Amino acid sequence: MASDEQDLQLDKPNPARVYDYLIGGKLNYAIDREFAHRILKLVPFSxxxxxxxxxxxxxxVRFGVEQGIRQFVDVGSGMPTEGHVHEVAQGIAPECRVVYVDNEPIAVAHSEIVLEGNDRAAMIMADGTRADEVMTHPETQAMLDLDLPVMVIMAAFLHFTSPEGERDEAVELLARYADHVPSGSYFAISLATDELSDPRYLESTAMYKDTSRPFYLRSRAQVRALTDAxxxxxxxxxxxxxxxxxxxGDVLPDPSKAFLLTAVVRKP
Structure with missing residues (x-):
């Protein structure tokens, strides 16, 4: 994961800002938009x-609320956009509390504006790959009761960790977050996979080597291994x-076009 100092640099596109542009947001720069158009040219479905x-x-989020979860941590939350976690959760159960986590300065600044006046949601500037830092952060400690179940969301985040080496970094990261939450907590993850029918997706992934946060693809078996515990x-x-x-509209003839595999797990 890139450091905060790296995120402040504008000499490379930032995946969070590229993502923002792709979903119609305005919190991005020319370098991000140019990169997004290169991706769209290769994979128009991006x-x-x-x-x-x-x-x-x-x-x-709706599933979590239905299971009785009233506390959420959104790791790598990115730019604020319509249908953010607190909007969905608090729209069903107003008592829900949400902590957003990101180290992209623009995402943090704009999220703080969006959350102004909401005493049940907070944005913290932190590296999501540092679970101890996130979960012991003063804002996290003030917002959440970590003796009660939490849903930790990592949407399009874990592919910024490496599966290479003796043990998958994502396995270690999930375990560190799990150490901070009680039994009955949930983890919701989505991440890029190499199990695709279209080779252009793999080409687009390689392009991310030029961004501030290159990412790694995992097979379905590797994603399944993340859930073993x-x-x-x-x-x-x-x-x-x-x-x-x-x-x-969410059901595709070829689901692999969605590029991201997902899993939701419960801590025993």
């Missing part, structure tokens, strides 16, 4: 990939539009 991920995120929620490891869809 904007839809991001939108499908956002819809999955909203379904996951937890109880996997049905329907298991699937592409984002396949996870409990509630609208016809």
């Amino acid at each position: 904007a839809e990939i991001c939108l499908l991920n956002r819809r999955w995120l909203r379904r996951v 937890y109880e996997l929620v049905e329907p298991g490891v699937v592409f984002t539009p396949e996870w409990r869809p509630d609208r016809a």
Whole structure:
């Protein structure tokens, strides 16, 4: 994960700002838009990939609330946009509390503006790959009761950790977050996969080497391995539009076009 200092530099496109542009946001720079157009030229479906991920995120939050979860941590939350976690959760249960985490300065600044006046949601400037730093942050400690179950969301985040080496970094990261939350907590993850029918997706991934945060692809088996220490929620490891869809537009003839695999797990 890039450092805060790296994120302040504007000599490279930033994935969070590229993502923002692809879903129709305005919190991005020319260098991000130029990179996004290169991606769109190669994979015209890229904007839809991001939108499908956002819809999955909203379904996951609703699921969490239905399970009795009233506390959420959104790791790598990115730019504030319509249907943010607190809007969905508090729209169902106003008592829900949300902590957003990111180290992209623009995302943090604008999220703080969006959350002004909401005493049940906070934005913290922190590196999501440092679980101890996130979960012991004064804002996190003040906002959440970590003796009660939490849903930790990592939407399009874990592919910024490396699966290479003796143990997958994502496994270690999930374990560190799990150390801070009680039994009955949930983790919701979505991340890029190499199990695709279209080779252009792999080409687009390689382009991210030129951004401030290159990312790594995982097979379905590798994503499934991330869930081994937890109880996997049905329907298991699937592409984002396949996870409990509630609208016809989310169901694709070829689900692999969604590019991101997802899993929701419960800590025993």
